[in-house]
């Protein structure tokens with residue numbers, strides 16, 4: 001795979017902006033440059049594959065032409081911009097975004113790990129996590145905010161959008177659609193007056209009074225519809241590296257590539273990297289979106305991606321491992337791979353690019369449904385004998401085998417040997 005600068009050949013179209021796209025962009029940028037006391041809050045929504053991420057990148061880049069920084073609230077779990085998938089964040093963007101997410105994985109100011117690429121599994125947790133992130137913004141901060149949302153605009157997904165427009169002091173709602181129709185009702189202020197959200201119901205104006213005090217938001221907001229007119233709008237891209245699951249893997253690989261030496265050279269496989277030793281009594285272990293009996297917790301966590309989090313209270317232990325029965329919503333500072341677990345000495349072996357000064361505050365590992373790209377486990381050159389973490393002797397007829405595959409990166413026989 002070769003990435004870099006390539007000239008655009010005649011047959012390839014660059015970014016295709018429709019008339020409504022350009023108008024919406026100009027209008028929002030003008031509003032942000034104008035007054036609004038520098039606190040325009042722009043929520044962008046639309047179903048999958050309508051060009052929402054591209055619109056947001058173009059918007060942020062254009063805004064950065066006029067201001068030093070733009071705040072970004074991540075609400076799209078499946079196509080996260082700055083972090084591996086499944087992670088919600090609040091980021092201070094100061095550099096233009098010139099490529100897909102895997103080209104600019106950067107630690108945001110605040111992160112909360114949701115642990116799943118879709119929010120259906122826990123709508124409350126999704127909304128509460130976003131509210132928590134918003135509360136962490138320093139009060140009185142006068143920066144334009146761009147809010148990204150899930151590409152889920154039907155049913156519960158639609159209700160979540162209604163809630164978000166009510167919770168946050170939104171000044172603009174940009175609704176992307178394709179084929180000349182909106183895929184859900186128009187989110188106009190009039191419509192919102194009677195719409196039912198998941199957590200909010202009319203006649204509620206806003207459910208989060210605490211947010212309105214410092215912001216005194218506009219009573220209404222500007223609603224803009226953008227028609228995407230690029231080829232294939234509304235359909236998933238089929239070209240190489242366009243599929244969302246591939247982009248997700250690339251983002252995670254980009255994040256974990258920080259474990260590699262900055263000098264050019266062959267890629268160092270997982271087993272050659274030196275891990276941190278973490279006492280099991282000092283760091284709690286929790287699983288989100290799935291119930292795992294305590295006796296199976298280590299099987300699930302072994303060779304898995306974990307979010308490195310900071311619980312509010314101290315972790316206390318009588319010497320043994322601390323297993324959480326419920327995983328709280330708590331700040332996350334980064335990700336790591338639990339490379340091994342030493343039961344006899346009570347240690348986790350953790351690989352992570354997070355700086356040791358930040359790592360000191362971590363007292364919880366959260367395991368979600370985001371698995372390591374299987375190539376990390378299947379491509380481990382320099383290993384004699386049986387490769388660790390990989391097995392062929394496995395029956396997928398066993399109850400729970402599907403989940404184990406997800407959690408442990410076990411490979412289906414058909415994937416072996418390539």
Ligand SMILES: *[C@@H]1O[C@H](CO)[C@@H](O)[C@H](O)[C@H]1NC(C)=O
Pocket residue numbers: 061062065
């Ligand atoms: C930023 O400003 C420059 C100079 O005015 C202009 O050429 C460029 O197109 C602008 N970029 C964006 C993304 O608006």
Ligand SMILES: *[C@@H]1O[C@H](CO)[C@@H](O)[C@H](O)[C@H]1NC(C)=O
Pocket residue numbers: 069092093094141143
């Ligand atoms: C965002 O980051 C830039 C560069 O680090 C910094 O100058 C600016 O103050 C930050 N903005 C806010 C609102 O914290």
Ligand SMILES: *[C@@H]1O[C@H](CO)[C@@H](O)[C@H](O)[C@H]1NC(C)=O
Pocket residue numbers: 298299302303340341342343388389390
């Ligand atoms: C973790 O996985 C390795 C490699 O497959 C295995 O040798 C080890 O026994 C496992 N540890 C636990 C605690 O399950």
